[in-house]
Amino acid sequence: MPVPKRKRSRARRDKRFANKGVKVRSYASCSNCSEPKVPHAACAGCGYYRGRKVLNTKAERVVKRADALKEKQGKQAAVQNKLQGTPVQEPKSE
Numbered sequence: 001m002p003v004p005k006r007k008r009s010r011a012r013r014d015k016r017f018a019n020k021g022v023k024v025r026s027y028a029s030c031s032n033c034s035e036p037k038v039p040h041a042a043c044a045g046c047g048y049y050r051g052r053k054v055l056n057t058k059a060e061r062v063v064k065r066a067d068a069l070k071e072k073q074g075k076q077a078a079v080q081n082k083l084q085g086t087p088v089q090e091p092k093s094e
């Protein structure tokens, strides 16, 4: 097994990490909402990439979750009413 002939000095070793500092990240602006975004990635603000919607944003997920919860609670209330014998008011169709 090949082994290094000499120990690498601390100075020599640490030069490897010297240019690894915090760098300014590049960014692009979204063509849909003009928010700053990571280039070549979908916009986190509106979920668009190259003029097409590809992601659900956090706000949309929250709304969807709230709607689902409301629907679930409505169904549970209907079941409760059925069990208790009180008729559920349904919209009249003409």
Ligand SMILES: [Zn+2]
Residues within 6 Å of the ligand: 030, 031, 032, 033, 034, 035, 043, 044, 045, 046, 047, 048
């Ligand atoms: Zn956007």
